[in-house]
Amino acid sequence: MSLMAPGSVAFAQDFPPKKTISMVVGFVPGGAADTGARIIAKKLGENLGVAVTVENKAGAGGNIAHQYTATGPADGSVLLFGSVGPLSIAPNMMKLPYDPVKDLAPLTMAVNFPNVLVVHSGTGIKTFAEFIAAAKKDPGKLDFASTGPGSASHLAGELLNDMAKIDTLHVPYKGGAAALQDLLGGRVASWYATFATAAPHIEAGKVIPLASTGTQRLGGLPHIPTIAESGYPGFSATNWYAFVASSKVPAPVLERWNAELVKVLSAPDVVEQLNKHGLVPMPGSREDLARYMAKETATWGRIIRERKISAQ
Numbered sequence: 456m457s458l459m460a461p462g463s464v465a466f467a468q469d470f471p472p473k474k475t476i477s478m479v480v481g482f483v484p485g486g487a488a489d490t491g492a493r494i495i496a497k498k499l500g501e502n503l504g505v506a507v508t509v510e511n512k513a514g515a516g517g518n519i520a521h522q523y524t525a526t527g528p529a530d531g532s533v534l535l536f537g538s539v540g541p542l543s544i545a546p547n548m549m550k551l552p553y554d555p556v557k558d559l560a561p562l563t564m565a566v567n568f569p570n571v572l573v574v575h576s577g578t579g580i581k582t583f584a585e586f587i588a589a590a591k592k593d594p595g596k597l598d599f600a601s602t603g604p605g606s607a608s609h610l611a612g613e614l615l616n617d618m619a620k621i622d623t624l625h626v627p628y629k630g631g632a633a634a635l636q637d638l639l640g641g642r643v644a645s646w647y648a649t650f651a652t653a654a655p656h657i658e659a660g661k662v663i664p665l666a667s668t669g670t671q672r673l674g675g676l677p678h679i680p681t682i683a684e685s686g687y688p689g690f691s692a693t694n695w696y697a698f699v700a701s702s703k704v705p706a707p708v709l710e711r712w713n714a715e716l717v718k719v720l721s722a723p724d725v726v727e728q729l730n731k732h733g734l735v736p737m738p739g740s741r742e743d744l745a746r747y748m749a750k751e752t753a754t755w756g757r758i759i760r761e762r763k764i765s766a767q
Contacts, residue, residue: 470711473532475506479524480536481517486631487649487734488517488696491566492536494728498719516603517541518551525558529703531712536565537699543751544605547759548766555752560709561744562698563716566734569669569693570611570647571676573662577641583666583685586645590621598624600634600646604766608634610755611647611668611692613762618687638662649694650675650733668692675733695737695751697744713741 478496482488500507512520524535542555574580590597601609628634637643656662666682667673682690720738
């Protein structure tokens with residue numbers, strides 16, 4: 456007599472839930488999120504023999520895509536390439552139309568990658584120590600760009616302000632393109648940029664890399680120290696994207712998605728492609744992701760409260 460729970464056979468037979476799977480991204484095509492999602496979607500589709508289409512639902516810092524997934528189909532046919540902002544930062548800054556913990560179910564961490572603090576070559580700043588010295592000499596004068604209030608690039612600057620006891624001025628932009636344009640034009644002094652965005656301009660000598668925001672040095676800039684090893688142990692402010700789905704999806708389907716996504720993220724060809732774009736795959740269990748999200752929410756919640764950061 457079979458001891459298999461009723462319905463589990465159906466779940467096994469019905470996976471994938473549909474012949475077309477939607478992978479939702481909260482940002483426009485061409486950025487780090489979209490690039491990573493497309494690499495993963497292609498391999499996932501090949502493995503499962505179904506079409507995995509990337510849907511870009513940009514707007515509100517990624518919150519539109521997260522709300523869509525939280526309130527959308529509950530059959531497991533929609534996967535969200537979620538991001539740190541809507542999942543762990545935004546809940547501390549505003550009232551959201553969804554609850555990241557209650558309405559979204561963790562599947563696996565996808566990629567985690569640091570930013571790199573760069574300055575315009577015209578500032579005369581060559582090292583991270585000189586950046587800190589300049590900030591302390593003229594409080595409120597040295598500014599840094601971000602891709603918007605509450606973004607990873609904004610919170611990295613606020614965390615350094617907090618830990619280094621400095622006062623650098625936040626200059627928010629509506630996206631990376633505008634921030635980069637003003638940085639290259641010398642209209643803003645610094646930016647916590649993604650390595651993929653900054654690399655060609657570092658190579659051209661237009662911006663100077665000072666330090667990276669993760670716990671390990673960037674593979675593409677091995678000679679550039681982390682902020683943590685530059686006098687501020689424990690400093691970590693990374694970008695990350697994780698797979699989540701509607702919490703209404705049955706648990707056996709969520710578990711199967713974890714297994715399939717971990718398989719893709721561990722594939723050597725996928726790892727190589729993601730690494731080329733500065734994205735570091737970090738597949739793990741659903742429980743690992745839940746714990747990480749909770750930790751990030753608490754960390755950024757403290758910084759947001761103490762520094763009185765608002766969404767405006």
